[in-house]
Amino acid sequence: MDFKTVSEMSLMLVDSMSEKNEEESFTPLPFIMGGEASEEEIRELETKLSSLMRVITEDARQLSEHLAAEENAVREVCRYLERILSKLNLSVSIPGDAVPSMKKYREVILNPECHLILIDKDNSVESRSLSKYPPETILAVVWALIPKLREEVSAYLRKVSVRLGFLEVVKEELSNIQKPFTHSERDSIGEFEEDKAKEIFIRR
Numbered sequence: 433m434d435f436k437t438v439s440e441m442s443l444m445l446v447d448s449m450s451e452k453n454e455e456e457s458f459t460p461l462p463f464i465m466g467g468e469a470s471e472e473e474i475r476e477l478e479t480k481l482s483s484l485m486r487v488i489t490e491d492a493r494q495l496s497e498h499l500a501a502e503e504n505a506v507r508e509v510c511r512y513l514e515r516i517l518s519k520l521n522l523s524v525s526i527p528g529d530a531v532p533s534m535k536k537y538r539e540v541i542l543n544p545e546c547h548l549i550l551i552d553k554d555n556s557v558e559s560r561s562l563s564k565y566p567p568e569t570i571l572a573v574v575w576a577l578i579p580k581l582r583e584e585v586s587a588y589l590r591k592v593s594v595r596l597g598f599l600e601v602v603k604e605e606l607s608n609i610q611k612p613f614t615h616s617e618r619d620s621i622g623e624f625e626e627d628k629a630k631e632i633f634i635r636r
Contacts, residue, residue, distance in 0.1 A: 502567055509570065510563035513577075514546035520584050530576035531569060542573060 517524075526540040526548075534540050534550065541549040542562065550558040562570060 506563060506567055506570055509574065510546055510561070513562070513574070514544075516581070516585075517542070517544045517546055520544075520588055522581075522584050524577050524580045526573055526576045531572045533569060542577060548573070 516522075521544050523541055523543045526534075526542055528535050528537060528540060531540065536552065537550045538553050538555075539549075539551040541551075543549055546562050547559050548562055548565070550560075552558075562573060565573075
């Protein structure tokens with residue numbers, strides 16, 4: 433990042449702080465407090481109000497976009513996670529302190545269907561799709577899940593690698609074994625075609 437960019441960012445930060453200071457110094461309307469206001473004061477207050485409303489409107493617009501994007505991201509994260517857990521047939525125990533809102537439960541488990549299984553001290557069980565929880569809860573669960581997921585994916589990779597190695601050996605050996613049978617089949621087909629040709633020639 434060059435000096436100009438840093439300077440521009442600093443100016444933006446200063447402007448933002450100035451706007452914040454202006455908002456913090458926003459005084460009550462005189463006529464509401466029982467006082468009187470001059471035309472100049474009223475125009476100044478209207479300008480401030482208009483400026484604040486523009487900021488709020490823009491923030492509300494961005495908030496709407498961000499909430500829609502967050503909802504879509506939550507849906508995609510849970511869909512991908514369900515696919516991974518289902519493929520690995522993996523259930524993961526989530527530490528209670530990893531999700532503050534679930535400290536009261538004795539055990540929290542994320543199952544292969546991407547459902548949170550909550551077991552309380554009385555062994556009562558509650559099950560709900562992870563996607564139904566607030567984004568904060570989803571993030572906390574995923575953050576706690578990542579180390580275990582890394583271990584499981586690595587273990588699965590090793591398992592598939594070993595399996596693939598054996599399959600490659602078996603494939604190579606079977607390829608060698610089947611070669612004589614392939615030649616035999618070709619010879620039989622060749623002899624049959626030769627006999628057929630002779631028969632047709634004799635008939636002529």
